[in-house]
Amino acid sequence: MSVLEVRGVTVGLGGRTVLRDIDLAVDLGELTGLIGPNGAGKTTLLRSILGLVRVAAGQVLVDGRPIRPRRSPVGYVPQRHEFAWDFPISVENAVMTGRSGLLGLFRRPGVADWRAVGESIERVGMGELARRPVGELSGGQRQRVLVARALALQPRVLLLDEPFTGLDLPTQELLTGLFLELAREGRAVLMTTHDLVGALDTCTRIALLNRTIVADAPPSELLDPEPWMRAFGVSETSPLLKILKVM
Numbered sequence: 001m002s003v004l005e006v007r008g009v010t011v012g013l014g015g016r017t018v019l020r021d022i023d024l025a026v027d028l029g030e031l032t033g034l035i036g037p038n039g040a041g042k043t044t045l046l047r048s049i050l051g052l053v054r055v056a057a058g059q060v061l062v063d064g065r066p067i068r069p070r071r072s073p074v075g076y077v078p079q080r081h082e083f084a085w086d087f088p089i090s091v092e093n094a095v096m097t098g099r100s101g102l103l104g105l106f107r108r109p110g111v112a113d114w115r116a117v118g119e120s121i122e123r124v125g126m127g128e129l130a131r132r133p134v135g136e137l138s139g140g141q142r143q144r145v146l147v148a149r150a151l152a153l154q155p156r157v158l159l160l161d162e163p164f165t166g167l168d169l170p171t172q173e174l175l176t177g178l179f180l181e182l183a184r185e186g187r188a189v190l191m192t193t194h195d196l197v198g199a200l201d202t203c204t205r206i207a208l209l210n211r212t213i214v215a216d217a218p219p220s221e222l223l224d225p226e227p228w229m230r231a232f233g234v235s236e237t238s239p240l241l242k243i244l245k246v247m
């Protein structure tokens, strides 16, 4: 059974259907790339999975049960600009906010909470900067803080929204290595990205989205140009197909 199942999900925003009849299953051990053009609905799909967007039809199951926002073992890494970086808070306290769903409003962090936070910070290689105010961090360091914050929940499912935007290649490689490792350890990782070549190279599965799922398969089974043309709305002469080597 897949740890995360999206069944027949339809979402309307501002009076328009943004996602239509989405079926997607994500397995433990997989790094799945969620790929599609601007406006395809990638962020909306992640937010629907998390219960942050109202679903007009369909359901999202985690371990076969309806997802419970802030309760199910699902970690979320939003786009970097969505975090309040000017808030005067240290790296370790920012990472602790990842456990706020577990802590509730009144419980103070205990030993187990600080251990989870410390392990997550080490995992992303930010141990030496744990006390640094988040406002003083570079873009790559901020991205790693967001990943640590999601990991602090010790999730079995990790959702990442465009984690590579604005990052240099070595940082992208470091994070890709980490995401693959997290998947191999038995988590399900679902990541949106515009780095199509990188995703084909590293993801174990690719889901092509354009308002609905156009294809969902391992990269080795996506060598036909047709689903790419459909997902991106391009013709058979598009340079995109050459870059992807799917001609």
Ligand SMILES: Nc1ncnc2c1ncn2[C@@H]1O[C@H](COP(=O)(O)OP(=O)(O)OP(=O)(O)O)[C@@H](O)[C@H]1O
Pocket: 013, 014, 018, 036, 037, 038, 039, 040, 041, 042, 043, 044, 045
């Ligand atoms: N709050 C909202 N109200 C109305 N429409 C919205 C809202 N949020 C998103 N949309 C619309 O939903 C569609 C999907 O947006 P979404 O941000 O999910 O796409 P995306 O695939 O993540 O795009 P990008 O690659 O540009 O980040 C877009 O047409 C967008 O304009």
